[in-house]
Amino acid sequence: MGEVPSIFVRRSSGLVREVYPKDSFIYNVYFTAYFTALVFVYLIALYVVPAEALVPGLILSTFLFAFQVLVYSLMSIAMPRSGGDYVIISRALHPFLGFISSWNWFIWLAFWFAFGGYTFSSVALSTMFLTLGLVTGNPSLVSIGDILAEPIPALIVGTLIMLAFLAMTSFGLGKFIKIQLVTFIIGFIGILIGAIYLALCDPRTYAETLNRLISQYTGTSDSYSAIISTAKELGWGPERVYGYTAEHLIKVLPAAYLAVPWTMGTVFIAGEVSQPNRAQLIGGIGGLAFIGGLTVVLAFLLEKAMGIEFFSAFSYLFYNPPQNLSIPIQPYFNTLAFLIIENPLLNIWANLGFIFLGWMYMAQNLLNDSRLLFAWSFDRLIPEKFAEVSERFKSPIYALLTVFIIAEIFLFAIIFVPELQVISSIMALSFSVIIMSLAAIFFPYRKRDLFERSGINWKVAGVPIISLLGLASLIVNLISNYYWITDPNYGAINDISVTAMLLVIVIGILIYILGIYRLKRKGIEPSKIYTELPPV
Numbered sequence: 060m061g062e063v064p065s066i067f068v069r070r071s072s073g074l075v076r077e078v079y080p081k082d083s084f085i086y087n088v089y090f091t092a093y094f095t096a097l098v099f100v101y102l103i104a105l106y107v108v109p110a111e112a113l114v115p116g117l118i119l120s121t122f123l124f125a126f127q128v129l130v131y132s133l134m135s136i137a138m139p140r141s142g143g144d145y146v147i148i149s150r151a152l153h154p155f156l157g158f159i160s161s162w163n164w165f166i167w168l169a170f171w172f173a174f175g176g177y178t179f180s181s182v183a184l185s186t187m188f189l190t191l192g193l194v195t196g197n198p199s200l201v202s203i204g205d206i207l208a209e210p211i212p213a214l215i216v217g218t219l220i221m222l223a224f225l226a227m228t229s230f231g232l233g234k235f236i237k238i239q240l241v242t243f244i245i246g247f248i249g250i251l252i253g254a255i256y257l258a259l260c261d262p263r264t265y266a267e268t269l270n271r272l273i274s275q276y277t278g279t280s281d282s283y284s285a286i287i288s289t290a291k292e293l294g295w296g297p298e299r300v301y302g303y304t305a306e307h308l309i310k311v312l313p314a315a316y317l318a319v320p321w322t323m324g325t326v327f328i329a330g331e332v333s334q335p336n337r338a339q340l341i342g343g344i345g346g347l348a349f350i351g352g353l354t355v356v357l358a359f360l361l362e363k364a365m366g367i368e369f370f371s372a373f374s375y376l377f378y379n380p381p382q383n384l385s386i387p388i389q390p391y392f393n394t395l396a397f398l399i400i401e402n403p404l405l406n407i408w409a410n411l412g413f414i415f416l417g418w419m420y421m422a423q424n425l426l427n428d429s430r431l432l433f434a435w436s437f438d439r440l441i442p443e444k445f446a447e448v449s450e451r452f453k454s455p456i457y458a459l460l461t462v463f464i465i466a467e468i469f470l471f472a473i474i475f476v477p478e479l480q481v482i483s484s485i486m487a488l489s490f491s492v493i494i495m496s497l498a499a500i501f502f503p504y505r506k507r508d509l510f511e512r513s514g515i516n517w518k519v520a521g522v523p524i525i526s527l528l529g530l531a532s533l534i535v536n537l538i539s540n541y542y543w544i545t546d547p548n549y550g551a552i553n554d555i556s557v558t559a560m561l562l563v564i565v566i567g568i569l570i571y572i573l574g575i576y577r578l579k580r581k582g583i584e585p586s587k588i589y590t591e592l593p594p595v
Contacts, residue, residue, distance in 0.1 A: 078332045082236045083325045083342030084349075085243045086423060090324025091350050092171060094417025095178055096317040098391045101358060102374050104314035105299075107548045110371040112303035114359050116311025117319075121351025123312060124320035125344065126531035127492055130499045131323035132343035133525055137502070137513035138592055139339075141330035142434025143427060144495050146592070149438075150509075151502040152494070154589040155571060158440065160491040162567035165431045167484040168424040169462055172224075173469030174484075175421040176217030181208045183418055184216065186394050187410040189387070193272045194401045201387070210474045217470050224421045225463045228429075231454050232331055235422060242415045249412020250353075252405050253396045254360060260399050262366035268399050276387040283369060285384055290372035293379045300371045313539045313549055317485050319354055322346030327427035336514060361395060370395075425466075429458035438588050439581065440574035483551040486543050487560045489536050496536065499529025 078086065104113055131144075140146045143164060149157025185207040192200030206212055228235055266283035279285045325332055325342050332338045362370055373390040388394045393413045400406040433455045436445035445458045503510040503523035510516055510523070517524045543551035578585050 078232065078236060078325065078328060078338065080334060080338040080341040082239070083332060083338040084345045085239050086236075086328075087322040087324045087342040087346035088243070088349055089239065089416070089419040090423040090427075091318055091321040091346075092175065092417065092420035093318055093350060093353075094393065094413050095175060095182070095420065097354065097357075097417075098182065098393070100314050100318045100354065101361070101370075101392060102377050102390065103317070103549060104311050105371050105374040106378055107314065107546065108307040108310050109298065109303045110300045110362065110367045112307040112311060114355055114362070115303075116308040117315055117351070117355045117358055119308050120312045120315035121319060121347065121355070123535045124315075124351070125347060126528050126535055127320050127496070128322055128343045128347045129528050130496055130525070130532045131326045132339040133515045133528070134495070134499055134502070135323075135326040135329040135339050136336050137509065137515050137525075139329045139332065139335040140434070140592055141328050141430040142437070143327035143329075143431055144491060144498075145431060145434050147326075148494055148498045149589050150592060151506055152498040154585065156494050156498075157589075158435070158571045158574070159564065159567045160494040161431050161434070162570065163487060163491045163563060165428050166563045166567075167488050168428045169465045170469050170473075170484055172221065172421050172424040172428070172462070172466040173217070173473055175418050175424070176221045176466070176470050177213050177473050179220045179414075179418050179421075180213040180216035182391065183410075183414045186389075186391060187407075187414070190394055190397045190410065191403065191406055193387070193398060194406055195403055214470065214474050217474075218467065220418075221421070221463060221466060221470070224425055225459060228422050228425050229454055229456060229459055232328065232426070235426070239419065239422075242419055245408075246412040246415030246419075249408045249410070250416060251412075253393075253400065253409040253412065254357065256400050256409075257357075257360035257364040257396055260364035262364070262369065265365050265399060266369075268401075272398060273387055277385055279384075282386075286376065286386065287369060287372045289381045289384045290375045290379075293376070293381065295372050295375040295379075297368075299375065300368055309538065310542055310546075312535070313542045313551070315354070316489070316539050319351050320347070322350060324423045324427060327430045330430075357392065357396070361392070364399070365395065425459060425462055428462040429455050432458035432461060435574070439578055439583060440571075441577075483543070483553075483556040483560070486540065486551045486556070487563065489540060490560070490564075493533060493536050493540075496529045496533035499532070500526045502526070502529075 101113070104116065108116060134144075134147045134151070138147050138150060143161055145157050145161030147157070148160050185204045187204070188200045188207065189204030192198065192202075192204060207216065227238060266281075269283050270281055273282050274280050277285060322345075323343050325339060329335060329339070370390075373395075376386070377390050388398070393410065397406055397409050397413075400409055432441070432445040433448075435441045436443055436458075445455065445461065447455060447457055449456045503516075503526055510525075515525055519527070543549050575585050578588070
């Protein structure tokens, strides 16, 4: 009779705790894909609510997102293991839900890794060359910006930047954390430059600058006014700017969801976080305060610098492209903000800040997905090869390579099947957040002993605080889903999105069934795995 294998792959994860509170803060800020997503936050919000509701709506959203971030931060303190919500939900709620939720994360993080590769060329570099060309009067740079937005250059540049991030993360989390710190400092200074320029600008100055820079492309000497008048001709009016209700403030929430509430990236690498109690809270809530605050401040400064009517009208034209007015720029945050920085060196630095705070998330997605593969493998749900950690680099190399290959397939699909770019992956991810919220609600009751020993065993009037936070997080996510489903202006519901979301879940169910079958074939009872935490 053969020997029954041990429950876990080995007695130690092989991962090293080398992420400290300051590192956790930056890691979580980067994980939001901040400026990649912010490009669309303002556009979507201004299309569904009056412009005057944007700033107060973003403030409200930031406070409401604190419930979600606290759920992830506190649950990772209770179970400080790498593998994100897989380890947490599988132990606190049910292994099937733990796998499905983490599989959902895995696919959409890989999708966003690829989307980052695509937009690195088509948005980040393209708009950098475009704005630099406009402010310096160099049409060659404008042409380069146009070329970088085309499919083949986007594929080449996207693949190269994805390879760069693969190399960057393969040499160990400790080395990446140092790179992360340097890029954050450079990036923050760059964004500060842009914010100062916006703060010193007024609508009259902005209009004069805009007219001078793009008049040769629009064919009118007053492009600023032409954009507003064209928007009016296409249906835009003052009702899209002035006056708002309490519901309008709530309706900013689903738009803000793209960029603001994702400051919980270190949950996926929790087994590598030193001082997890401090690091997860500082990284989570500190990161949320930074991202939410920056989103509010930049929205306020854009309205002040450009004029709230112009901001709203130009955003309206993004969804209703004019036929009688050629505009060489899109109403993206970086384009709108950096056009007024006419010093080439400062313009480049501001754009670098935009790129670092907008695309460094690709490394986090790669790292976090590799840790999900690692966690499934460590539980023997998938082949043990994915749990191997390189002794030299202290990284799960096979897991990293697998994520890269999947993302490269996504990159081809995104570029050559443009319809895939509109997939509502953010709505899909809220499905996982809902499951995590349920895990937080029931954790103190299903795992009473673990809860009492967890360090988050706080109660108010006899009710566990983590359960209350889970309930609040659940409500916030259900509200967002209600508006995504019922209001087509968010663009979240379409045939491609619904099909993709359902297909991901169906494939996940099949993989889980095969994984459980694999465990039983090896003589391992699955219930024994999920009754205890994996070793550190």
